[in-house]
Amino acid sequence: MVNLLYQKSITELHDLLVRREVSAVEITRSVLERVERVEGTVKAYVTVTAEQALATAEEVDAKLAAGGDMGPLTGIPMAFKDNMCTKGVRTTCSSRILENFVPPYDAAVVEKLAGAPMIGKTNLDEFAMGSSTENSAFFTTSNPWNPDLVPGGSSGGSAAAVASGEAVYALGSDTGGSIRQPASFCGVVGLKPTYGLVSRYGLVAFASSLDQIGPLTRTVTDCAMVLQAIAGPDERDSTCAPGPVPDFNAALTGEVRGLRIGVPREYLAQGVDPRVAGAVGAAIDLLAAMGAEVEETSLPHTSYALPVYYLIAPAEASSNLARYDGVRYGYRAARPEDVVDMFMQTRSEGFGAEVKRRIMLGTYALSAGYYDAYYLKALKVRTLIKRDFDRAFTRYDVLLTPTSPTLPFKKGEKTMDPVAMYLSDICTLAAPLAGIPALSLTCGFVDGLPVGLQLMGPPFGERTILRAAHAYEQKAGHWRRQAEGV
């Protein structure tokens, strides 16, 4: 089967560009044509920036013709989740309140990917709060494997764009699973890096102590390349780690012999779809057959991750989202009585139900008289969850779990039941709380739908989980299967 340009990986396209077999403009055209063909069904993008993408591609081609340097991502068309600020291009967070907000500055990751044609800004659950993109104020994105299903969330637009060939890769943000769960649902690779590996400058904050930007790609090699490009210190983000960035690509040896893999039993307990458990089990068997040492283990505080997350993340969000008041930018209510009324009407009309729910939860958790019982207690339990991982990583190089307890679900299936929706992230909440890296990749298919496998590593252990993921991917070969719903 001859892959069309838009179906190729970063590494394949890079080789073609280096050999001058195709131009950046040709690749970008191919992707834009794909967008034209399938976007009506997929609805991955809030904003498509075709002209800008072609202009960048032309610049790249001109530079290459003049003998300029070419980075591994130069000329490769991509997409940003619409919560990363792009100078001159509106950044909505899929919210009414920022529907017309045009940032005067670029996010750090946008600066770092300056030579990449940006196809557009992808859809998300409003302010990255959700697991299906159904909380987008504009529309729901479809799963490219079956348009009746959700693509996962909150980075559902980015995952669907990559899976459907509407972008070669995309950036997403992950606070409780927002990269990994949609990666799992859409059958792509998604990595949430260690907290502090990638600058958050220009990422519209949801929960500052949890948010991380990461890549969504078709292969693990592509994931390593994108991570290489976006990782590194940034003096504009105090929480960004100093020091040099390791060579991620060099870690992809294809070997897992002797790798110690722990499988925490709490992640395969009740609530996990047996078909998901089956696919994950098969992956474990394959890794063992490849020479990895696989062992069952325990992370005893796992069940607290969900309540802890739903105190800390909303608490931070309630403060982070306070700035949307209609005074300086974004939506403002039409006829307020006075300034307090302006705040109230603007926020009542500008925010959707889930965002309001979390602002209220967080405000409550931080209120006088409740702070100790909720927010402070949550911080303490967060430390216990971290310790679980610290202990586990003294014995194991990586931990392996399902990414999501279920297969992609139907649109509308969980919108009336917030807790059922929250449970969709049950396997992904702990990693951000512990600040550790976690990657999702496809480990099989059930009824034509992808199943995701999650690999977690110690802080700054990206090289190890990328190595494990890469070796597995090469052996299992699921990455070759293209989304069949569009």
Add this chain to the structure above:
Amino acid sequence: MNRRLATGAARRKGYRGMEYETVIGLEVHVELKTESKVFCHSTTGFGGDPNSHVCPVCLGLPGVLPVVNRQVVEWAILLGLAINCRIASFSKFDRKNYYYPDMPKNYQISQYDLPICLGGHLDIEADGVKKRIGITRLHMEEDTGKLVHQGTITTTPYSLVDYNRAGIPLLEIVSEPDMSSPLEARAYAEKLRQIIVYTGVSDGKMEEGSLRCDANVSVRPRGSTRLGTKAEIKNMNSFRALQRALTYEVERQIGVLEEGGRVVQETRTWDEGKGVTLSLRSKEQAHDYRYFPDPDLVPLVIDPAWVEEIRACLPELPEARSARYVEKLGLSAYDAGVLTAEKSLADYFEACLALYPEAKAVANWVMGDLARLLNAAGQSVDQGRVTPERLVGLLQLIDRGEISGKMAKDVLEAMFATGADAVRVVREKGLSQISDEGAILEVIRRVLTENANVVADFRAGKDRALGFLVGQVMKKTRGQANPDAVNRLLRETLQEQG
């Protein structure tokens, strides 16, 4: 009313014979004069068009992050050391959440439970009594923007917001409730300002808002150990206003109690024009600020070696400087106190001393005639035109006998007004003193000849006659003869002739 009552009594007798004690604590906000704001690179410069000193960070745009200005931390430590605080080894920033349109993020980055400096004190003197006032804490925070209303806040059809000040670094210094009179509160505030200016971290100008004072005031029956209900007083824009407002508030609270009422816990604002405090909001309307650690900023781990480095940079503070003037320069305690009250004055004094090491003479001129001229012109010494070099030039003219001390006062006035140096003023005004003994002797001989009868009186033992003769010599020289020389030469001539 005696003086104590007039300044807001430390102890006051109520109408029913009850004695009351006043308890005051101050919260002082100081605007630091760093080049850039506390969490971004925007300038802190004064003036400029509205919203011209801003960037995405201090405007609180979506996606921005704060990064702490190292200079702010350094100056917080410096001032903390100057007011005898302990420097925390671990400190953090917190968010203070409340909605107000002059707040770009609708939270203020401040410090809540782990401030950078703790437990200091200042020694003050009020009404001749020395007292030590405890300092609870010093912490860092960011300033807010400024609302511009059309008319008043209640009638304005719209308001404009200027964010130039948003993000300017502030230090808040919270005292213990150790002050027992408005006069003590004023003395504390003035002392704190003096030290702030000495450390150079702020202009400390209350009128311009770079130093702001809020006070917590309560009264209680004398001897009672329980604190009375306090009111928080805001909007006092000078030290005088601070003292007046507190005096009014103490009387008001005693009045309420005397009438059998209860003091309400509330925030009150000082109305300078009417001379009263007015209720702003009650405790029931008080905010729940929902403080929590700012996840965008990493905690500050402060290396003791860094603190020592900063300590080494502490300038000599007013108390030490004043003591040195007494011990090393032999000035009186009073003179030393006056000279060190303002850092700029003490610096000026020492600049003069470096050129002219006569401490007493310099002190007299600086504190006397120069201070009088500066006060009249409303200038501080560093704004005046009489530089240390010029003042010393004047003193040297006196020493050389070219002008008299009395003439020098007029010369200084002219120097102050025109900015010219002493030599030029003397030349242009033709004021030069005649020290040429030959010239003076010539005049003396003429005077003696013209006043033979007076000379006779002198020889007959009438001492007053000598004064008359001196006056005649001075008159003939239009006051330019050196009086010492005239006296000496006149006596010598009379002896010779006798």
